[in-house]
Amino acid sequence: MSEDAVDLNAKFDLFSEHWSPKLVARLNDYEVKLVKVKGDFVWHSHEETDELFLVLDGRLTIQLRDRDVTLGPGQLFVVPRGVEHCPRSDTEAKVLLLEPAGVVNTGDTGGALTAEVEQI
Incomplete structure (x- = not known):
C-alpha cells in the first residue's frame, strides 16, 4: 500500500459495481474496504x-431480525x-x-454475491 x-x-x-468491496488500506490485521451498495444484499x-x-454518502439500512438500523452520511453501525x-x-x-483480513462479504451464506476483494 x-x-x-x-x-x-x-x-x-x-x-461502479455494487456489492463488490474494494481494499483501500490495511490496519494491523484489519482491512479498510469501500463498497457501493444498491438494492438488497443477502441475509x-x-x-x-x-x-x-x-x-x-447516501443511506443504508442494516436489516436485523429484530429491527432495522438506518444510517446516513457520517453514521456507523x-x-x-x-x-x-x-x-x-x-x-x-x-x-x-472495517473488518479483519479475509472476511468473506457474504459470511456464512455464500452465493452469487460473494466477491473476491480487489485492491484499488
Whole structure:
C-alpha cells in the first residue's frame, strides 16, 4: 500500500459495481474496504467477527431480525459477531467497511454475491 493519503472519493470513482468491496488500506490485521451498495444484499452472519459499516454518502439500512438500523452520511453501525443481518439501500450508497483480513462479504451464506476483494 502507498504511504500517501488515500482519497476516498477518488477511489470510489475507480469502480461502479455494487456489492463488490474494494481494499483501500490495511490496519494491523484489519482491512479498510469501500463498497457501493444498491438494492438488497443477502441475509448472512460472520461467526468470528464484528463488522463495521460507515456510510459516507447516501443511506443504508442494516436489516436485523429484530429491527432495522438506518444510517446516513457520517453514521456507523457495528454488527456484532454472529448476528444475522442484511444490508440494503433504495438508492446508491457509498460505504466504508472495517473488518479483519479475509472476511468473506457474504459470511456464512455464500452465493452469487460473494466477491473476491480487489485492491484499488
